[in-house]
Amino acid sequence: MATTGRVTLPIEQGMGDQLPGLLSRLGADAVRNSDGTWLPEITPQLGVKVYETYFPARGNQEFALAHLDARPRFYLMSERVTAPSAEPLAIDIMKGYYTLQVEPDQGDYQRWWEVIDRTTGEVVPVEGWSVTGEGSDVTVTIAEPVAFHVYTVSFLSWQVWDSTQMYNYTTNNWENDPTRVREIGYDVRHPEAWEFMMSSLRTWCEERPEVNVVRFTTFFYHFTLVFNDLGKEKYVDWFGYSASVSPLAMDAFEAEYGYKLRAEDFIDEGYYNNSFRVPTKVFRDWIDFQSRFVCARVKELVDIVHEFDKEALMFLGDTWMGTEPYGKYFAETGMDGVVGSVGSAATCRMISDIPGVKYTEGRFLPYFFPDVFKPGGDPLGEANESWLQARRAISRKPLDRIGYGGYLSLAVQFPDFMARIEQIANEFRSIHEVGHGHLAERSTIRVGVLNAWGELRKWQTHMVAHALWYKQIYSYLGVLESLAGLPFDLQFVSFEDAINGRLDDLDVVLNVGAAGTAFSGGDTWLDPELQGVLRRFVGNGGGLIGIGEPTAVLKGGAYFQLSDVLGVDKELGFSQSSDRYPVETPEHFITADLKGALDVGEGAGDIFATTRDTAILRLQNRSVELAANQAGEGRGVYIAGLPYSHDNARLLHRAIYWAADREADFDHQWIPSNPGVEVAVFEQAGKALVMNNLTGAASTTLTGRTSGLEGDGELRELQLDLEPMESRWIDLA
Amino acid sequence: MATTGRVTLPIEQGMGDQLPGLLSRLGADAVRNSDGTWLPEITPQLGVKVYETYFPARGNQEFALAHLDARPRFYLMSERVTAPSAEPLAIDIMKGYYTLQVEPDQGDYQRWWEVIDRTTGEVVPVEGWSVTGEGSDVTVTIAEPVAFHVYTVSFLSWQVWDSTQMYNYTTNNWENDPTRVREIGYDVRHPEAWEFMMSSLRTWCEERPEVNVVRFTTFFYHFTLVFNDLGKEKYVDWFGYSASVSPLAMDAFEAEYGYKLRAEDFIDEGYYNNSFRVPTKVFRDWIDFQSRFVCARVKELVDIVHEFDKEALMFLGDTWMGTEPYGKYFAETGMDGVVGSVGSAATCRMISDIPGVKYTEGRFLPYFFPDVFKPGGDPLGEANESWLQARRAISRKPLDRIGYGGYLSLAVQFPDFMARIEQIANEFRSIHEVGHGHLAERSTIRVGVLNAWGELRKWQTHMVAHALWYKQIYSYLGVLESLAGLPFDLQFVSFEDAINGRLDDLDVVLNVGAAGTAFSGGDTWLDPELQGVLRRFVGNGGGLIGIGEPTAVLKGGAYFQLSDVLGVDKELGFSQSSDRYPVETPEHFITADLKGALDVGEGAGDIFATTRDTAILRLQNRSVELAANQAGEGRGVYIAGLPYSHDNARLLHRAIYWAADREADFDHQWIPSNPGVEVAVFEQAGKALVMNNLTGAASTTLTGRTSGLEGDGELRELQLDLEPMESRWIDLA
Numbered sequence A, B: 001m002a003t004t005g006r007v008t009l010p011i012e013q014g015m016g017d018q019l020p021g022l023l024s025r026l027g028a029d030a031v032r033n034s035d036g037t038w039l040p041e042i043t044p045q046l047g048v049k050v051y052e053t054y055f056p057a058r059g060n061q062e063f064a065l066a067h068l069d070a071r072p073r074f075y076l077m078s079e080r081v082t083a084p085s086a087e088p089l090a091i092d093i094m095k096g097y098y099t100l101q102v103e104p105d106q107g108d109y110q111r112w113w114e115v116i117d118r119t120t121g122e123v124v125p126v127e128g129w130s131v132t133g134e135g136s137d138v139t140v141t142i143a144e145p146v147a148f149h150v151y152t153v154s155f156l157s158w159q160v161w162d163s164t165q166m167y168n169y170t171t172n173n174w175e176n177d178p179t180r181v182r183e184i185g186y187d188v189r190h191p192e193a194w195e196f197m198m199s200s201l202r203t204w205c206e207e208r209p210e211v212n213v214v215r216f217t218t219f220f221y222h223f224t225l226v227f228n229d230l231g232k233e234k235y236v237d238w239f240g241y242s243a244s245v246s247p248l249a250m251d252a253f254e255a256e257y258g259y260k261l262r263a264e265d266f267i268d269e270g271y272y273n274n275s276f277r278v279p280t281k282v283f284r285d286w287i288d289f290q291s292r293f294v295c296a297r298v299k300e301l302v303d304i305v306h307e308f309d310k311e312a313l314m315f316l317g318d319t320w321m322g323t324e325p326y327g328k329y330f331a332e333t334g335m336d337g338v339v340g341s342v343g344s345a346a347t348c349r350m351i352s353d354i355p356g357v358k359y360t361e362g363r364f365l366p367y368f369f370p371d372v373f374k375p376g377g378d379p380l381g382e383a384n385e386s387w388l389q390a391r392r393a394i395s396r397k398p399l400d401r402i403g404y405g406g407y408l409s410l411a412v413q414f415p416d417f418m419a420r421i422e423q424i425a426n427e428f429r430s431i432h433e434v435g436h437g438h439l440a441e442r443s444t445i446r447v448g449v450l451n452a453w454g455e456l457r458k459w460q461t462h463m464v465a466h467a468l469w470y471k472q473i474y475s476y477l478g479v480l481e482s483l484a485g486l487p488f489d490l491q492f493v494s495f496e497d498a499i500n501g502r503l504d505d506l507d508v509v510l511n512v513g514a515a516g517t518a519f520s521g522g523d524t525w526l527d528p529e530l531q532g533v534l535r536r537f538v539g540n541g542g543g544l545i546g547i548g549e550p551t552a553v554l555k556g557g558a559y560f561q562l563s564d565v566l567g568v569d570k571e572l573g574f575s576q577s578s579d580r581y582p583v584e585t586p587e588h589f590i591t592a593d594l595k596g597a598l599d600v601g602e603g604a605g606d607i608f609a610t611t612r613d614t615a616i617l618r619l620q621n622r623s624v625e626l627a628a629n630q631a632g633e634g635r636g637v638y639i640a641g642l643p644y645s646h647d648n649a650r651l652l653h654r655a656i657y658w659a660a661d662r663e664a665d666f667d668h669q670w671i672p673s674n675p676g677v678e679v680a681v682f683e684q685a686g687k688a689l690v691m692n693n694l695t696g697a698a699s700t701t702l703t704g705r706t707s708g709l710e711g712d713g714e715l716r717e718l719q720l721d722l723e724p725m726e727s728r729w730i731d732l733a
Ligand SMILES: [Mg+2]
Pocket: A514, A515, B572
């Protein structure tokens, strides 16, 4: 079934003859350049859409050097320094930072800098410390420290080098390339910079009639990315706003919100409001303030693009602070599309679920770069892995387009890879074609993920750097990864939303994460109103699934504040005196497809059942790893961790049905007996897509109704033998 | 080297002829009866001291039944009950309790009971709840609960059955023995009970001229031991004071201390002030109050014993609340000796280090009971294990006596066992004889264990039930077990002591335990003064060794409040954005004898180095398990956990030398190359005891000075081949 469209291919100079054939083979209807490649002259004759990359806030070094006061800034904290005595304490604030990236901004430092006694939390008055030195050699001296207290200096600094360009520069050894400079950015708040951004874009559009799509990479404020004194990454937060600050912005904030910002509002004890921190009101205000401003300015750039009859496409990442696509103001930008890197099913859904744009596009892996496309590299394997992950997500909520990046000239040297992405393109298009614009059917069980961020960070929970593995997140990310390919209508609900009645729209709520984090909720759970809302929800028949350390904060004799609903709590050492006689119930609806051991990843420590009524489904080394609890009319399920696996996705699928008290419906919903296989039902088309997620062949039985997922048609049972990674359309009737 | 004395043997009726021979073989100079055995008529003719067991606060059922108002009480908490609505909420307060043990005491319940909204922490006013029912069927009804809040009832209850006797009764199936009754205790606070206790003891002494030693088991208030509705242990805290309460005592307390006690002062959110909780001021006051009272009454009983020219010996355990032997008032009781069960080196030191008594005695394992002394049982193996553990402790600080318990008639059926305990008795006596009353030499490095309890709970940290294994304690108990056999002068120092200057007497401080517990310190570490005292100590050249989650409480950007000293902190999820580049330093003084992997038991989660200067000695799964940090003039060492093993004891030995900056002295202190071997040096005797702690043969080299542990004599090097478990005296010169 060869089809065309929905695919973007990177092209480059010197491949002119091959391009028409390649485009046709892949059915590509758009081309793009990449970092370090230029579109060939033949481009306008290819008969496809043309994308070109655009950087609004960097790239013109001449402007940047002429307006050093327009450079963006960071809020940074010095090392923690212990005063060894009451003698004056000198703190080298740049210790550990990279002088090529960071330079303290001494302008009005008494207003913007802060010295804090971290032992007491008290601010040292500005009269109590002084600044000496200049450039990147700056010392703060505390005149009369308290002996043995720990001090830090929070300081505003210039971004001397754009973080993304710096990353590319150091990663690709551009120091050996005399044509490369260290690019300096400019802050959109600066009036001249803003004027320059608008006029530059206009000129750029004028000069490029052949370009159909301006691919913004991205806009104004980089996520927090700071390097250390050895030029290696020191701090990375894909959601960080520490690089969005400036006195201009903070003054404007004060004028609007009526209160002064402090350095500590950004420094946050050195945690920099990373997304694991339960967000403060001030930080939420700042996100709102900057997002509103950034989106308004983005809209003006998009308007310019539209003036030239081009489309505006935003790359999701890099300089994206303020344009978070699930934010309140993003839709107002008028952006035509969003493109992002697909590293998993969850990141795929993060893109494909974005509301208010005409199209979404996923840039697939691998990037056509020499690190993979080399002798001994395995581009085919990486393409397969990426596709198997993304396909789960696409079958539930398709991207509108897919694409690749890098050097096409490298990829064509791997014919089996090219053949495979041709298949993938066709497989991808078939989902659109069979679906005819309808989504795959979803269970009527409405599921919500409850945390401090809610909708703003949809599909973006438990992430540090974009799509990278961290030890403390993978056991929770697996929940999102599982859900990204399961047939549920998923909402992301904040605690505030919950209090405002949003749970009324849900059947099952998930609270997932480590104690104290924004994803579990930390102190927020001390609010009796929040607890009450959840208990009422469960009291009315709802289901609560807690994973890791849900609702955890020590108070009143409980650590999991909803231990009464979940039927379990965590032992911190205080209740060891209570004897426990745990009995495992190995056979249960939730574990019916789990043949081997349950993999809870890092687990959650020592979990115990709070009553004899709690069904302990898995007990390991005296700790409960999986439990099911009838709590009045509703139900609680506890899982110690859920790294992604086929088995764990199936376990979660079942846990949701159990929590919703809907076990009876489960078996007739086209559930494959083999957890390595998943099915997406397209009822309007009378078809279902059966996907073998395994890299080996898979056999499975499949039972469902001729009428679709939850209809009342006849029951059918199929026996299927699937090739490795195969997806197959079957007729429901 | 056959010697005599210092050994107590249990004897029983029907063995008359064998006894003189057995006593002589073992060199026993004392005999005792056991639970359920009686001394034979020949006893006075054996020419040895005679012990007999005595229970002051139970045993006379006639008195008990005639004075039911003298029964001791418990403070207990109901289950946590969630109000499903605002309708009246009925709580069955006895749910989960054993009606044969517990009966609510409804006397003046409005004064002594408390209903608490655990969701808010607020007390429900007495007008807001009512009590119905009687006996053990009692309901508390909250008239107007807040829907979805969690409630508990704290209630005073009678102890209907003595906890120890109940344990023996149910364990030995005495319900089938018509001669057994369920014994009821009586509270020494009750004036008639006290009069009765004194007169009974006097009569008892009068009637037993043949008894030399009254073995009190123990006195008045049992540690907290509560059974569940199935008659199984529900709650056990060997240090618990929940069973020491009564209105009389609480009123007396109020009169003396000037403030009213509340139920919550004992209930403590359901944690019952167990020894892992950082003790409140009120609870400390209560311990002080009861200990003073109990010790005063004990003194009166001891005086009676002395009147009859008998000795008073206290069994350390059971009904021992208020007579904690490291407490302030214990020495004033005039007690002659303390006997306790030896379950490890640490419990051995817990007994042998008791100050102010004429002698200490360890009751060794195995007890001569049919569970071990049966076909297929391994009494010999248990005796060896017990002895290897105890010998380490005895070589540092000997017990004055050892003994056994149970049925001698069983033991004699195992001749190899009898031969072995004959050897053990001789080995034990040799330590006294060679030492001539001098202790083995100790390092001049003064070591302190710092926690909330200090001296009061010397050798008693991290214990739930006496000497039982718990998952959350073994990784810390290993520290005590190691120290019990290492040549250090060990002090137990409270945080208050530290603030009051006690660290001046120390060279190395250990802080050991799980976050939030009394042993780590919890919120206590928020006190800048405490932090300052420790930093000053290290600043002056001291060493701090943190094990597990030392100084842990989240504040000001750190979790380990002394992370600057330790060089490590724990990742709770908030600082994942900070990149880390840990490099292991596998070769170090501390790990020089560690051939295999480091066993940290349960570990402590994700530990990271806070600076590049921290030497990471062991890194496992991205987490630091062992680190060494130079902190100014002093040093910090971090260990993630230290379950007891020969290797870990050696590691701690070295860590202390390193922390004290005394590595140079280490090698010449008669340190065996084989960590399974230890040496105790008796300088005055010019001898050293070399102990093979292994159950197999061991070869080792041994280097030391002819002048003893830290003298300046000549260096000698020996090569020793030791038999399994052998101890051997060598001449130093
Ligand atoms: Mg955790």
